[in-house]
Amino acid sequence: MNETLTEHILEVEEVVMAFGGLMALINLNFQVKKGMIKAIIGPNGAGKTTLFNVITGTFPPTEGAVRFKRQSIERLKAHEIAKLGISRTFQTVELFTNMSVLENVMVGCHTRTRSSFIASGFRLPQVKRKEAQIRSKAMEVLEFIGLTDRSEESADSLPLGDRKILEIGRALATEPELVCLDEPAAGLNETETQAAADLIKRIKEKGITILLVEHDMKVVMDISDEIMVLNYGEKIAEGIPEEIQNNHKVIEAYLGGEEDYA
Template sequence: MMLLEVNNLNRRFGGLQAVSDVNFSVHPGMIKAVIGPNGAGKTTLFNLISGALPPSSGAIHFKGLPIHGLPPFRIAERGMARTYQNIKLCPGMTALENVMIGRHCRSRAGFISGMLNLPWTRREEIAIREKSLELLALLDIADLAEVEATSLAFGQQRAVEFARALAMEPELLLLDEPAAGLNIYETAEVARLISTINQRGITVLLVEHDMSLVMDISHEIVVLSFGQKIAEGTPAEIQHNSEVIKIYLGEDDA
């Protein structure tokens, strides 16, 4: 069974067709990339899959069940997590505290039980802290656990964001331009982190402009142009696809 299936997906904003009859699927355990020029509909597609936007028509199935129209927190509960192009860490909180927030959909304690400081809520808090430290260690930033998160270098902030997403225990991780704003060395580190995450059995779907990163780590690639899928295949197949070359280089150069 496919982990994610997108079928005839459409999204209109007034007279603008941002996503048009897009179809693709994601096998469990793979890294799949969505690429395309600016305005191709990539982020809109991610917003549809993660529940931030409802589709105008079409269907999205996750683990065989329909999720189109569900709110983001319900989709997250089913095992999907997402990061954003612009890093969204909580200022004034440490890296560890930011990661602990990601456990909200896997914890049982509510507002009242937390105020009462019941024994089982204390045990849960300790377990959440230990799990969060484990994830920071996985991404080689355990030594930064008590550092205020927004004071970290940009690449380190991205790693904290990854760890927070992993704290939700996702089966599918959506990464929206994870290399945005990073230098060449930070981009290489992000590529390594994504591979590390994937090796733990987590399926990854990413939007990315950095073609070297995409070609290095992806198993399959979907190419969008003006909201439509124009190609899908392995990195080698995409590199030699005439339609893709035309979009990125221009018709004359192609």
């Protein structure tokens, strides 16, 4: 157990992301240990989502390196990174609203299956077989996230809590080793938040590493093994939850001049 825990699944080295003159990430360095839940927190605009976009290949970093299992991925395309084993969810839920719950998860299976456009057109026997495999795998995922009985419903019809859960399920269907969850509890009520947190813990138990951006401090402190704090694109603190809670730099960044933050 100890051996696997010390292995770094993701290494971010001197990453700079500049949008014109705006520096969204400044010389960022950090590692994620395999099998852990690492949370990234910070005030709005700190660069958390930008960091996710860099890691998952939405855009390449201006400078620096991102390594996944010791392989450089910073110049790879998003779909190539997905294939290597990094998946993600989105802050604003990006489900395929024109599909059923099941089909959304089936799209998640895309990268682990092959069947060509032409073979599908002729509906060759192997295509049928693969469709059945994809379907049963997607059903397994739905069972894991607890949405089996809504499989045929339109993804659009789900309440926000379930949509967030479904998006996590869709990410899991890609069989990732690292999942980047962008605010999985945002906009959820207490019960839904608890359900999301429990799900995240169960994902960890499967041996999947989790990178988590979240504003709900209760969730973050409760489930994270390690926390990194970003402010204006820079890392200002990193450590286990207890250390972060007592870090004066963090308190300053969060409190700033505002008084209403508890």
